[in-house]
Amino acid sequence: MKVKANWDYKPYNPFHIEQDRPEILAIRPSKEKISFEWAYAAFTECEVFYGETGKDKTCKICGKDTAFFAVENDKEYEFYIRVGGKVSITRLACSGDFPGIVINYLHPNDNAYYFSGRFLASPSIVRLPSGALLVSMDVFSLKYPQNLSKVFKSVDDGKTWQYVTDLYPCFWGTLFVHQNKVYSIACSKEYGDLLLGCSEDEGVTWSEPIVLGRGSSFGDICGFHKAPVPVLDTGDKFAIAVEYGCWTKTFCQVVYSVDKTADFLNVENWHTTGCVPRTHEAEQLPREGACAIEGNLVQMPDGTVKNILRYGENQAMVLCIDDFDSAPVFEKMIEFPFAHTKFHIQKYDGVYYACGNLAPARNVLALAKSVDGEHWEVYKDVLNYADMPPKEVGFQYPSFFIENGYAYILSRTGFNKADDFHNTNAITFHKVKL
Numbered sequence: 001m002k003v004k005a006n007w008d009y010k011p012y013n014p015f016h017i018e019q020d021r022p023e024i025l026a027i028r029p030s031k032e033k034i035s036f037e038w039a040y041a042a043f044t045e046c047e048v049f050y051g052e053t054g055k056d057k058t059c060k061i062c063g064k065d066t067a068f069f070a071v072e073n074d075k076e077y078e079f080y081i082r083v084g085g086k087v088s089i090t091r092l093a094c095s096g097d098f099p100g101i102v103i104n105y106l107h108p109n110d111n112a113y114y115f116s117g118r119f120l121a122s123p124s125i126v127r128l129p130s131g132a133l134l135v136s137m138d139v140f141s142l143k144y145p146q147n148l149s150k151v152f153k154s155v156d157d158g159k160t161w162q163y164v165t166d167l168y169p170c171f172w173g174t175l176f177v178h179q180n181k182v183y184s185i186a187c188s189k190e191y192g193d194l195l196l197g198c199s200e201d202e203g204v205t206w207s208e209p210i211v212l213g214r215g216s217s218f219g220d221i222c223g224f225h226k227a228p229v230p231v232l233d234t235g236d237k238f239a240i241a242v243e244y245g246c247w248t249k250t251f252c253q254v255v256y257s258v259d260k261t262a263d264f265l266n267v268e269n270w271h272t273t274g275c276v277p278r279t280h281e282a283e284q285l286p287r288e289g290a291c292a293i294e295g296n297l298v299q300m301p302d303g304t305v306k307n308i309l310r311y312g313e314n315q316a317m318v319l320c321i322d323d324f325d326s327a328p329v330f331e332k333m334i335e336f337p338f339a340h341t342k343f344h345i346q347k348y349d350g351v352y353y354a355c356g357n358l359a360p361a362r363n364v365l366a367l368a369k370s371v372d373g374e375h376w377e378v379y380k381d382v383l384n385y386a387d388m389p390p391k392e393v394g395f396q397y398p399s400f401f402i403e404n405g406y407a408y409i410l411s412r413t414g415f416n417k418a419d420d421f422h423n424t425n426a427i428t429f430h431k432v433k434l
Contacts, residue, residue, distance in 0.1 A: 191223025211237030
């Protein structure tokens with residue numbers, strides 16, 4: 001076996017695991033059937049063995065358009081495939097519908113990605129130069145390594161999705177496109193290194209990532225933290241907000257930037273602000289012990305750049321980015337409807353739009369808008385399941401862009417027997433008219 005230096009695997013398996021076996025690459029349940037993608041060498045047909053958990057298996061022949069019918073809604077299934085005498089690992093799924101279109105699903109008891117986690121998160125979406133949509137997501141769980149991301153593509157504007165590749169190590173990735181190349185800026189794992197990788201074939205193969213900053217890669221020691229927050233195009237630069245720290249200590253806010261004419265894969269072309277001073281907290285922050293994370297860089301109407309960060313219920317922190325080589329400066333707190341959890345801000349047709357959760361839970365995903373980037377008005381629900389238990393249902397950590405009057409939204413979704421609202425079992429796609 002040749003040594004591999006790139007970032008992509010199809011799929012990734014730990015070194016000690018058998019590499020030559022059929023792989024179930026994606027799962028998409030509904031109440032009528034369990035659909036899935038698979039691959040093995042040049043084979044185009046497989047035998048799928050399926051049944052309710054703990055019961056005898058039924059066998060059927062499937063092609064590349066692969067599914068088996070669910071006997072009943074809300075039932076637990078296990079299944080595996082056999083191809084050319086080789087057998088895949090057993091996967092799990094629960095029959096049942098999800099709001100929107102399921103890009104990928106992971107049952108909370110499915111240990112297929114034990115080397116990273118058991119829940120899907122961190123969705124990011126871009127429009128590719130070809131017109132296709134590209135999406136990434138990662139696999140997480142408390143006290144797991146948290147280092148695997150999966151990439152999917154849609155060539156029909158989000159109606160159907162296909163597996164593309166795995167990225168490893170890759171966590172909390174943000175996709176962005178420049179000069180017909182797609183990039184992902186991510187962490188190697190929770191509190192790990194800050195990485196940047198590139199694909200010149202719309203996500204199929206990726207360069208070996210460069211390291212923009214070194215982290216600890218340990219949960220109680222400071223390292224890099226981020227979410228799929230937007231990459232800001234200032235006209236001459238790309239910039240993104242990240243944090244450095246960890247939950248058991250604190251976080252400081254940092255901005256990374258690069259000139260748009262530079263070679264992004266040369267680390268010497270990147271600039272960092274360093275960390276925001278922490279001296280303002282005792283006097284100016286309204287809630288002791290809170291931290292500001294997952295900031296959105298926004299270019300205001302006067303051309304200045306602000307970092308608007310998640311802080312607490314209806315309260316966001318605003319930092320001023322005076323330049324991209326100096327530490328951000330605390331400016332003020334503002335009322336913001338989604339500030340108790342991760343939100344995403346985009347500017348479209350002269351108006352600022354935000355997507356996030358209405359307080360106090362994560363079972364209502366909504367859109368808000370602002371003409372000045374400071375005063376916000378909630379004006380449209382994307383998903384409203386306020387009548388369902390907030391500890392069991394979540395539509396959160398949205399990533400979106402706006403095009404031709406439509407918002408293309410991804411949700412980290414906990415639904416249909418998820419472990420809980422936070423430990424989500426699907427990434428779903430939603431196209432919403434503004």
